[in-house]
Amino acid sequence: MGDLEGDLLVDPGVARQIHRAEPAAAEGVDNLVFAERLTGDQHLGAWSIARISGRSGARGADQDEPTRENRFYNLPMRPRFFAPSLDGRAASVDLPPDESRHLRQVVRLGVGDEVRVFDGRGLEFLGRVDRLGREAVSVALVEPSTPAPESTVAVTLAPAFLKGRTFDAVVRDATALGVVAVQPLVAEKQAAHRPSSRPGSRRSRGADRWRRIAVAAAKQCGRAIVPEVREPLSVGEFADAAQSDVKLFLAEPGAMPAHTLRARDLLDRPRPSAVSLAVGPEGGWTPDELVRFDARGFQAVTLGGRVLRAETAPVVALAALACLWDEA
Structure with missing residues (x-):
């Protein structure tokens, strides 16, 4: 191999191990990669961009020392857990049973490990695991934490219900893209798999599952x-x-009402504070539904001439x- 020069993404697990080559070991390798050891106050999950410089063969006294220049990108930070009972005035918070099991059995954290907890309404804290109980894990609150920024435009997504587990992905992606609400719709062309709204029905259980998916997506x-x-x-x-x-x-392409907007046409309008966006089913909207939208002041908008899948x-x-509109 020849000379190495440039930036390298270093996995934090590797960065913990590759810290400083011993001189004796350095003589037997062709290329040296140097990365700073991640310290405790740098987030788990961060990637280090390590500046690398090395030469083929053993390093002699007249050769330049490798240089190191690290920058850290705080991608997913410390493990995050949903704590709906979080109170910023309290000293600690107990995680709900499902989050407690996840902390103990999946993430496998112990007493003293740092985590972040959030209440789902905008409050987030840095904390440390204080007690591992059989039913609940207690987290001591250390200081308020800054979560990912929210959009200045509150978007309510109203997608038509999709059969199977396809709708799960819609909820997950909508959460990551910053919506404030997901309103599932039952369109007229979905009569064959229209769910029931009775308590305990598949439709009701589906809404509960979608809420859990939204929590998991917010954590991620x-x-x-x-x-x-x-x-x-x-x-x-x-x-x-x-x-x-x-x-x-x-x-949808081929069935666009008159005066249908392109997405970029919305730039010519004042920035709204709230938006409702309805997305149709696989079979499209019926004429009656289009009339209902028009009567209630909805504006048709198109994403272009290609037909997209209902979940896309x-x-x-x-x-x-x-x-x-998003300034986040």
Whole structure:
């Protein structure tokens, strides 16, 4: 191998081991990679960009010493746990049973390990595991922590219900993209798999599962706010209840109403404080649903001339809105 010069992404596990080569060992290697040891106050999960410089063969006295220049990117920080009972005035908080099991059995943390806890409503704290109980884990609160920034535009996503587990991915991605609420819709073309709203029904159990998915997604992406996941509504019920400044529905190619906007056309309008966005089912909207949207002040918007899958369209639409309005 020849000379090495440049930046290198170093996994923190490797960075802990590659610290400083011993002179005797250095004589037997062709290339040296130097990375600073990660310290306790640098977040777990960070990647180090290590400046590397090495020469082939043994290093002689007349050769330049390798230089090291590290920068750290705080990607997922210390392990985060959902603590809905978190009170910033208290000294500690008990994690709910499912989060306690995750801490003990999956992440395998012990007393004294640092974590972050958040309440799902915007409050987040740095803490340390204080007690590992059989039913609950107690976390001592150290200091307030800054979560991932929230968008200045509150987006409510109303995607049509999708059969199977496909809707799970929509909830997960919508949470990561910053929505404040997910309102599942039951469209007219979904009669074949329209779920029941009775307590204990598949529809009710599905909403509970989607809420758990939203919590897990918020933990992963760094948000301290968990979006509200509502019980499914019909398209008409949603259109009647929507109160946002801007109300949009996605129009599919080939069935676009007159005056359909392109996403970038929204830049010419004042920045809204709240947006409702409806995304249709695999079979598209019915004429009656389009009339209902129009009567309630919804504006058709298109993402272009390609037909997207029903689970892909919400993600693309949210990403487009984030590019327009998100300052986070």
